[in-house]
Amino acid sequence: MASFGIKELVDVLRESAGEDEDINLEGDILDIDFESLGYDSLALFNTIRWVERDLGIALSDEAISVTGTPRALLDEINRAAAQAA
Structure with a gap:
Protein backbone atom coordinates (compact mmCIF):
# COMPACT_ATOMS: atom_id res chain seq x y z
CA MET A 1 0.00 0.00 0.00
CA ALA A 2 1.24 3.48 -0.80
CA SER A 3 1.76 5.78 2.12
CA PHE A 4 -1.43 7.29 3.54
CA GLY A 5 -0.78 11.04 3.48
CA ILE A 6 -2.23 14.28 4.74
CA LYS A 7 -4.50 14.77 1.71
CA GLU A 8 -6.13 11.38 2.29
CA LEU A 9 -6.43 12.06 6.01
CA VAL A 10 -8.03 15.47 5.44
CA ASP A 11 -10.58 13.87 3.10
CA VAL A 12 -11.47 11.29 5.75
CA LEU A 13 -11.57 13.90 8.52
CA ARG A 14 -13.98 16.05 6.51
CA GLU A 15 -16.19 13.07 5.76
CA SER A 16 -16.17 11.94 9.39
CA ALA A 17 -17.04 15.36 10.80
CA GLY A 18 -19.92 16.00 8.44
CA GLU A 19 -20.66 19.47 7.15
CA ASP A 20 -19.40 21.39 10.19
CA GLU A 21 -18.22 24.77 8.93
CA ASP A 22 -16.24 25.51 12.12
CA ILE A 23 -13.54 22.99 11.22
CA ASN A 24 -10.63 24.45 9.29
CA LEU A 25 -8.31 21.93 7.66
CA GLU A 26 -6.45 24.39 5.45
CA GLY A 27 -2.74 25.08 5.73
CA ASP A 28 -0.19 23.22 7.81
CA ILE A 29 -2.27 21.25 10.30
CA LEU A 30 0.11 18.33 10.91
CA ASP A 31 1.10 19.40 14.43
CA ILE A 32 -2.13 21.03 15.60
CA ASP A 33 -4.04 18.86 18.07
CA PHE A 34 -7.41 17.57 16.95
CA GLU A 35 -9.25 19.46 19.68
CA SER A 36 -7.84 22.79 18.42
CA SER A 41 -13.86 12.35 20.27
CA LEU A 42 -16.80 11.14 18.15
CA ALA A 43 -15.42 12.67 14.94
CA LEU A 44 -12.00 11.21 15.67
CA PHE A 45 -13.54 7.82 16.48
CA ASN A 46 -15.39 7.89 13.14
CA THR A 47 -12.17 8.81 11.35
CA ILE A 48 -10.23 5.97 12.94
CA ARG A 49 -12.96 3.41 12.22
CA TRP A 50 -13.13 4.55 8.58
CA VAL A 51 -9.35 4.18 8.23
CA GLU A 52 -9.37 0.72 9.82
CA ARG A 53 -12.25 -0.49 7.66
CA ASP A 54 -11.13 0.93 4.34
CA LEU A 55 -7.42 0.23 4.72
CA GLY A 56 -7.92 -3.17 6.35
CA ILE A 57 -5.72 -2.36 9.33
CA ALA A 58 -6.16 -2.31 13.08
CA LEU A 59 -4.90 0.51 15.25
CA SER A 60 -4.13 -0.40 18.84
CA ASP A 61 -6.13 1.21 21.62
CA GLU A 62 -2.88 2.66 22.96
CA ALA A 63 -2.04 4.18 19.60
CA ILE A 64 -5.48 5.69 19.29
CA SER A 65 -5.51 7.13 22.80
CA VAL A 66 -2.16 8.90 22.42
CA THR A 67 -2.86 10.22 18.94
CA GLY A 68 -3.38 13.93 19.34
CA THR A 69 -2.31 15.42 16.02
CA PRO A 70 -2.73 14.56 12.36
CA ARG A 71 1.02 13.80 12.16
CA ALA A 72 0.80 11.29 15.02
CA LEU A 73 -2.29 9.66 13.50
CA LEU A 74 -0.61 9.41 10.08
CA ASP A 75 2.43 7.80 11.71
CA GLU A 76 0.22 5.22 13.42
CA ILE A 77 -1.77 4.52 10.25
CA ASN A 78 1.35 4.02 8.14
CA ARG A 79 3.02 1.89 10.84
CA ALA A 80 -0.03 -0.39 11.04
CA ALA A 81 -0.27 -0.59 7.24
CA ALA A 82 3.41 -1.57 6.98
CA GLN A 83 2.95 -4.29 9.59
CA ALA A 84 -0.13 -5.61 7.81
CA ALA A 85 1.68 -5.82 4.46
Whole structure:
Protein backbone atom coordinates (compact mmCIF):
# COMPACT_ATOMS: atom_id res chain seq x y z
CA MET A 1 0.00 0.00 0.00
CA ALA A 2 1.24 3.48 -0.80
CA SER A 3 1.76 5.78 2.12
CA PHE A 4 -1.43 7.29 3.54
CA GLY A 5 -0.78 11.04 3.48
CA ILE A 6 -2.23 14.28 4.74
CA LYS A 7 -4.50 14.77 1.71
CA GLU A 8 -6.13 11.38 2.29
CA LEU A 9 -6.43 12.06 6.01
CA VAL A 10 -8.03 15.47 5.44
CA ASP A 11 -10.58 13.87 3.10
CA VAL A 12 -11.47 11.29 5.75
CA LEU A 13 -11.57 13.90 8.52
CA ARG A 14 -13.98 16.05 6.51
CA GLU A 15 -16.19 13.07 5.76
CA SER A 16 -16.17 11.94 9.39
CA ALA A 17 -17.04 15.36 10.80
CA GLY A 18 -19.92 16.00 8.44
CA GLU A 19 -20.66 19.47 7.15
CA ASP A 20 -19.40 21.39 10.19
CA GLU A 21 -18.22 24.77 8.93
CA ASP A 22 -16.24 25.51 12.12
CA ILE A 23 -13.54 22.99 11.22
CA ASN A 24 -10.63 24.45 9.29
CA LEU A 25 -8.31 21.93 7.66
CA GLU A 26 -6.45 24.39 5.45
CA GLY A 27 -2.74 25.08 5.73
CA ASP A 28 -0.19 23.22 7.81
CA ILE A 29 -2.27 21.25 10.30
CA LEU A 30 0.11 18.33 10.91
CA ASP A 31 1.10 19.40 14.43
CA ILE A 32 -2.13 21.03 15.60
CA ASP A 33 -4.04 18.86 18.07
CA PHE A 34 -7.41 17.57 16.95
CA GLU A 35 -9.25 19.46 19.68
CA SER A 36 -7.84 22.79 18.42
CA LEU A 37 -8.90 21.80 14.90
CA GLY A 38 -12.46 21.38 16.17
CA TYR A 39 -12.60 17.60 16.32
CA ASP A 40 -14.32 15.95 19.23
CA SER A 41 -13.86 12.35 20.27
CA LEU A 42 -16.80 11.14 18.15
CA ALA A 43 -15.42 12.67 14.94
CA LEU A 44 -12.00 11.21 15.67
CA PHE A 45 -13.54 7.82 16.48
CA ASN A 46 -15.39 7.89 13.14
CA THR A 47 -12.17 8.81 11.35
CA ILE A 48 -10.23 5.97 12.94
CA ARG A 49 -12.96 3.41 12.22
CA TRP A 50 -13.13 4.55 8.58
CA VAL A 51 -9.35 4.18 8.23
CA GLU A 52 -9.37 0.72 9.82
CA ARG A 53 -12.25 -0.49 7.66
CA ASP A 54 -11.13 0.93 4.34
CA LEU A 55 -7.42 0.23 4.72
CA GLY A 56 -7.92 -3.17 6.35
CA ILE A 57 -5.72 -2.36 9.33
CA ALA A 58 -6.16 -2.31 13.08
CA LEU A 59 -4.90 0.51 15.25
CA SER A 60 -4.13 -0.40 18.84
CA ASP A 61 -6.13 1.21 21.62
CA GLU A 62 -2.88 2.66 22.96
CA ALA A 63 -2.04 4.18 19.60
CA ILE A 64 -5.48 5.69 19.29
CA SER A 65 -5.51 7.13 22.80
CA VAL A 66 -2.16 8.90 22.42
CA THR A 67 -2.86 10.22 18.94
CA GLY A 68 -3.38 13.93 19.34
CA THR A 69 -2.31 15.42 16.02
CA PRO A 70 -2.73 14.56 12.36
CA ARG A 71 1.02 13.80 12.16
CA ALA A 72 0.80 11.29 15.02
CA LEU A 73 -2.29 9.66 13.50
CA LEU A 74 -0.61 9.41 10.08
CA ASP A 75 2.43 7.80 11.71
CA GLU A 76 0.22 5.22 13.42
CA ILE A 77 -1.77 4.52 10.25
CA ASN A 78 1.35 4.02 8.14
CA ARG A 79 3.02 1.89 10.84
CA ALA A 80 -0.03 -0.39 11.04
CA ALA A 81 -0.27 -0.59 7.24
CA ALA A 82 3.41 -1.57 6.98
CA GLN A 83 2.95 -4.29 9.59
CA ALA A 84 -0.13 -5.61 7.81
CA ALA A 85 1.68 -5.82 4.46
